[in-house]
Amino acid sequence: MDRPALGDLEAFLAIVSHRSFRKAADELGLSPSSLSHMMRALEKRMGVRLINRTTRSVAPTEAGERLAARLGPALSGLDQALETVDAWRGGPSGTLRINTNEHAARRLLKEIVPTFLSRYPDMALDLVSDGRFIDIVADGFDAGIRLRESVPQDMIAVPFGGTTRFLAIASPSYLERRGVPKVPDDLLGHDCIRLRLPSGKLYRWEFEKHGEEVAIDVPGALMLDHIGLMAEAAAGGLGIAYVHELVAAPFLASGALVAVLSDWCPEIDGLCLFYPGHRHVPAGLKAFIELLREHDRRGKLG
Template sequence: MTQIGRADKLIKMEQLIKQDFSMRPLRLDSLEIFEDVVRCGGFRAAAIGRGVSSSAISQSISVLEEALGIRLLNRTTRSVAPTEAGERLLARLRPALHDIRTAIDDLNQLRERPSGTVRINAPGPAADHVLCPVAFEFMEVYPDINVEIISDAAIIDIVEQGFDAGVRFGKQLAQDMIAMPLGPALRYAIVASPDYLRNRSRPESPRDLLLHDCIRRRFPGGTMVTWTFEKDGDQVEITPKGRLTLSSAHQERQAALSGSGIAHLFEDYVRDDIEKGRVIELLPDWKKKLPSWYLYYPSKRHTSAAVRLFLEYIRNRKWTSDI
């Protein structure tokens, strides 16, 4: 082949390469959309979060897969899950996207009114009685900061799921997390309605509860909640018996009010009911003092300006027994 022929061939190859990449552009925002789809578990949920249509999200993913030349998501009529290639991309993508968001968010330090979003994962009781009231106060102070609270009792990886912080009972945390108390120490109350107790003897010790119809709770992982008591150094733990098993404190309170049995609830849920006589507290001298809720966040991750302000607000707050 002559030198001119080789040059012509190189020019043609270069044109083909340019043509190929011009047909398959790679948009950086499509990478963020891909992460949203996986985190939200589907196109529709991601679309709602971004304020666009599901078809727009689907089209962005298709363009991204075409640009990369590989399938990133397995799609069924009911779910969307990353392929092996998608998992590998996510592992590298999440830290990079977090760094980009943080770099942009750091400009908040130069604003008179900081903005941004704080995403927190918390069990229902913590969200209901501690986290939500604090978040409402915080948003009054910082009107341009958004707060998203997801109630979930399951133990999750908050970094992997895209949360800035989480809430758990006591210090049940991974080693790479920083924790701070969120609210005062906790206590459970054992309660039943006057109707339930009308024709029944009241328990005088925790073991007497085994003779009653107790309202049981099952954790998301399947474990049944046990009831723990303490008095004068004597600790008693029982596995309650009963016909009704529920999965949330709100349901247990409703069941107790209806006379369906004896409930085991945080005091915050039934304090007003006790004061107004809707339920009667049992075994009050057997209350065991428990750890507080803890807010935790990654120690090896640069937090955004909005998150730093929220954490500082928590540190400086004065807690009382009633929030």
């Protein structure tokens, strides 16, 4: 049997990981038809079917499963071997793909990203901030960044930036007109600016005080899918919004908005970078994690 090309084996692993020719092709920068041709050639060279294809699904055969199980660690070991030359070459190289949301991306762009790209000139950073909760492995990302409560339990989480909290906010004119809510249940008598999550569901506002937890399905005629727009709408007197404190901060500082129910808005665990523990951690991701920790130690992300 002729030895398969390394690129063909990497393409095979991508298909097995994604269970999709289209997603694997996107990750590899190929067309689905080219990838399909590569797999047919690989199967012909090896003399055995590796992948079962139907109109609805893609899955490895038993032979494909066994090959993938041995091939994954082998290619990971090869990556590690190649990374041993980084110290002589001057540092990590390649592209680091991170999925996050707009809020976290803005924080990273202030200090982390400029330092990372300056320190590691052979690295490129692909920062996707569409806000969707996705499977970072299936979608070809090296890592994700979300609030700690949203990190999947099977991932390794690296906290950074300290604690955070969400605030209920409204304009002074609205509160003068409608009154100030004293407890979360008072929101049921107010106009609230509601958040539609990427899943399509409406977010229930969550409060806590002295161990008492309350989740309110608030009323409101205005629904938005962007917390920055929610803060702007609240500043325009359209109702009460519930947003991250960093989004609210400039409006609070200018007096365009004031916080309500502050004693019901406790601090929560902040942002985490997360990645799968069963995979080899690329040198670029290791460098990015160390930079997050370095900035935390200096207090720059508080």
